[in-house]
Amino acid sequence: MNPNKALWEKGDFTEIAALMRQSGEAVVKSLGLTPPLRVLDLGCGDGTTAVPLARMGAEVVGIDIARNLVEAGNKRAAEAGLDRLTFQEGDACNLAGVEDHSFDLTLTVFGAMFAPKPFEVAREMVRVTRPGGRIVMGNWIPSDPTSFVSQLLKISSSFTPPPPEGFVSPMTWGVESHILERFGQAGVPKEKIAMAKDTFHFISPDKSPAQLVECFRQFYGPTMNAFAAAQKDGKVEELHQQLLELAKAQNQSSNGGTSIPATFLRVTVCP
Numbered sequence: 001m002n003p004n005k006a007l008w009e010k011g012d013f014t015e016i017a018a019l020m021r022q023s024g025e026a027v028v029k030s031l032g033l034t035p036p037l038r039v040l041d042l043g044c045g046d047g048t049t050a051v052p053l054a055r056m057g058a059e060v061v062g063i064d065i066a067r068n069l070v071e072a073g074n075k076r077a078a079e080a081g082l083d084r085l086t087f088q089e090g091d092a093c094n095l096a097g098v099e100d101h102s103f104d105l106t107l108t109v110f111g112a113m114f115a116p117k118p119f120e121v122a123r124e125m126v127r128v129t130r131p132g133g134r135i136v137m138g139n140w141i142p143s144d145p146t147s148f149v150s151q152l153l154k155i156s157s158s159f160t161p162p163p164p165e166g167f168v169s170p171m172t173w174g175v176e177s178h179i180l181e182r183f184g185q186a187g188v189p190k191e192k193i194a195m196a197k198d199t200f201h202f203i204s205p206d207k208s209p210a211q212l213v214e215c216f217r218q219f220y221g222p223t224m225n226a227f228a229a230a231q232k233d234g235k236v237e238e239l240h241q242q243l244l245e246l247a248k249a250q251n252q253s254s255n256g257g258t259s260i261p262a263t264f265l266r267v268t269v270c271p
């Protein structure tokens with residue numbers, strides 16, 4: 001089994017995605033799109049951005065490596081009556097079967113950054129996007145203490161065994177030099193690449209930060225693996241405390257719920 005696929009099918013990302021809907025819609029709005037247009041949402045999960053894209057009239061293909069999330073996305077599309085939105089299984093490292101230059105926009109919000117071969121991912125995104133179109137990536141930033149998920153993953157990985165040799169951290173997609181190098185190798189000069197910090201929000205009126213941590217513990221593959229490793233080492237309580245401190249420190253809700261702003265790097269590429 002492909003370990004990248006196994007990691008994302010292990011949990012149930014829909015439980016985390018439920019806290020991301022508002023910002024997903026905001027990201028889509030901020031793109032200033034005017035249909036008709038064809039959009040690829042890569043690493044789409046169950047459609048946090050794909051659903052609002054389709055609601056505003058775009059024809060949308062969501063591609064994700066996790067079978068369970070593709071199923072969940074297709075269910076959401078059917079329930080919402082969005083017949084120009086389809087989800088299918090695929091790997092951002094190799095979009096075999098997707099035609100060259102077939103999308104006006106390729107969007108990937110915390111999606112393609114998790115694919116293991118970043119140079120292939122950049123090449124594939126450039127290949128399937130039409131010249132004059134756009135690629136937009138949302139990536140967590142490793143060096144930024146306000147980039148909530150990067151910090152959560154940093155804590156989680158400090159409790160897990162070292163990754164296999166040759167593993168490239170997804171967080172490198174939050175570093176400007178790597179982005180320029182990857183798209184550069186895909187034929188895009190640096191003048192056609194813009195980067196800016198932006199903020200995503202994890203919002204739940206009825207889940208406390210402690211319940212949010214529990215949600216990551218139960219449903220988010222990388223955190224599930226960290227807890228499994230911590231269990232073997234007798235460090236579960238230490239891991240739990242560190243994640244709880246992080247979530248509480250970043251939470252801005254004052255009514256018992258959760259509202260965590262999370263800084264990310266928005267990368268816009270015009271191939």
Ligand SMILES: C[S@@+](CC[C@H](N)C(=O)[O-])C[C@H]1O[C@@H](n2cnc3c(N)ncnc32)[C@H](O)[C@@H]1O
Pocket residue numbers: 004008009013017020024042043044045046047048049063064065066069090091092093108109110111112114115116
């Ligand atoms: C953090 S989730 C984000 C999901 C969605 N974009 C959202 O904002 O709710 C990461 C997603 O990337 C997908 N993913 C990871 N590796 C992938 C790959 N190689 N190809 C396609 N999708 C991948 C996962 O299955 C998961 O749905």
